[in-house]
Amino acid sequence: MQFADRLQGLQSNVFADMDRAKEQVKSTGMSVIDLSLGSSDLPTAPFILEAIAQSLADTSTHGYCLFSNTRDFRETVAAWMHKRFGVTLDPESEILPLIGSQEGTAHMPLALLNSDDVALLQDPGYPSHYGGIALAGGQAYGMPLLAENDFLPVFADIPPATLARAKMMVLSYPHNPTTAIASLDFFKSALQFCQQHNLALVHDFPYVDLVFNGKPQPSVLQADRDRQLSIEFFTLSKSYNMGGFRVGFAVGNRQLIQALRQIKAVVDFNQYQGIMRGAITALNCDLNDDFQGDRHPIAQVLQTFESRRDAMLTALAAIGWQIPTPTATMYLWAKLPDRYAHDSVKFCLDLLKSTGIALAPGSGFGKYGEGYVRFALVYPPDILQAAATQIGAFFAQVD
Template sequence: MKFANRLDLLRSNVFADMDRAKAKAVLAGQDLIDLSLGSSDLPVADHIITPIQDSVSDPATHGYLLFRNTQGFREIVAQWYSNRYGIAVDPETEVLQLIGSQEGTAHLPLAILNPGDFALLQDPGYPSHIGGVYLAGGQMYPMPLREENGFLPVFEEIPETVLAQARMMVLSYPHNPTSATASLSFFRQAVAFCQNHDLVLVHDFPYMDFVFPEGEDQTVAELAPSILQADPDKSVSIEFFTFSKSYNMGGFRIGFAIGNAELILALRQIKATVDFNQYIGILNGAIAALTGPQDHIIQNMGIFRQRRDAFIQAMQDIGWNVAKPKATMYIWAKLPEPWSQDSIGFCRQLVEQTGVAASPGVGFGKSGEGYVRFALVHPPEVLVTAVNRIAQFLQSSP
């Protein structure tokens, strides 16, 4: 049986290899502590679950959901964004419901790129950004994110020959995997750069609420800036949101896009050929999430702050100094010798020998080599246990 050549790049990847390594460790009797996936272990709030449960028993919700039937959701999203960031949004033309933001970031290149066109992507960056460009027949130009630059790309380094063929740039801050944040002034630079070079600016924004307050008052949420604050006219920009992180709804697969009306329409046209919309019961839960109490987000951020601090302290105690992140649920750690250029080998042997699973930095791009990402998806005592196992592994390494 013959398959399309485009499957060749998709048949194997670092994370599939790590899944096999985790399965092998479990079969060997290891007690798995999985720090490789950014899937929150915290529960969905009751006021979000209730409307979903109520919808299931209503036969009127069991049919296909067409675009016009998402209007109530889109109106709530537009009002939520306007209240949050002070920018008016047209729910009819500037909002699109998605089955998770990854659907949007993976499908949008099909609407923008012709074969051979370049997309400017962060390196390291989220893997689905690469996959969408690849399936669209585009070329990826990796923008290196270096520690000395705060893990921000340097636009002036992009060659003119690449810019002549480039059609889009993808950013995502707070950033996965490096946990870096970006200022509004940086976003203004990015918008101006894309306007000057006729580029679509895509901002993937899953960690909008995952910013740790710097002051003494930990009861006040700190907002990460939105790209549309730097492009209030939505001249070149589209932003992707998800309920997976702020509301712990990863398994419900619900998100949305806000931005330039032409981009929203183009993505809607792609989406219409691929799927119908999300089950309306889940949209009802999402509406409850946006309109209901938000104090659980602050509480959850307090939990992740405790986890971050416990993990960082435990790492310092074993002599592995890592930077304390200002945002996200991740620790981006530079690997010690002899693993400084073998993140895959480190992660594979770590899980096989100790049961602690992490994500190799090179899985997020060439510039991620020499790093490892730990996800803070367990209570502090489990994280400390994981670090103790890591210490034993490092001591036994040659």
């Protein structure tokens, strides 16, 4: 049996290797503290679940959910974007429901790239961004994200020959895995660069709300107010702990939205309408004065991850592992000790087999992620602190 060449770009990766290693460790009876996956352990708010539950008895929600059935959701998104970012969107042509933002990043390249066209991606960056390029038969160029540049790409460093073949640029801030944030001025410079080189500007924005400095993160549409060439993807997975419900949306340039809609039409329908109603209820928190301050469910998510961040940083500092304080996301991006500086996979495998603690190796996010590991803060502070103590014992054992 012969398979398509595109599968070559989707071969097993370091995360698949780590998953196998976790299963092997579990099979020995050792418990695993899995800090490698960014899947929130927090529950969806009861009032959101109630909106979904009430839909179950409504038989009109039991059929296929076509685009026309998502009108209420798209109008809610339009109101949310206007209140949140001051951006006015047409619900019919500039908003598209998604089955999580990952659907957008996976399908957008199919609409933009021909064989051997280039996409400019972040390195390190989210692995599914690279997977979408492979599915489209395109070529990925990783823009290095370095600590000395605040983990922002330097557009002037992109080779002219690469730019000549490029059709799109994918950015994501707050950034996974580095936890970096970007300013509106940065997005304006990215927009100008994309205009100069006729690139679609794609921004993946799952961590829009997970920012601890009190300063709202900008939307790329605040830089591209006329929606000339930008599209942005949002998800309710992180802000509202709805990862399992797979609900998100795309906003932006109407031609890009239409192209993505064409791809989506032959791949899937939308979510169950009850899930859409739950998402409307969630987004309405930002439009309802009753949910201001500490009563807002996002405020509770922020407080939780900020306390976990601080607890883990303190515990790691106590074992001699100093890590910069992240301004955003649910992660720590930690530079490895010199002994493991060139082999993050070996560090993670050795640590897992010795302690049962699973981290994500930086090399899994790209060439420039080597020398780092990512902690996902998906356990309460006491478990995180215990994990740090075990890591300290591991360091003492291997030194």
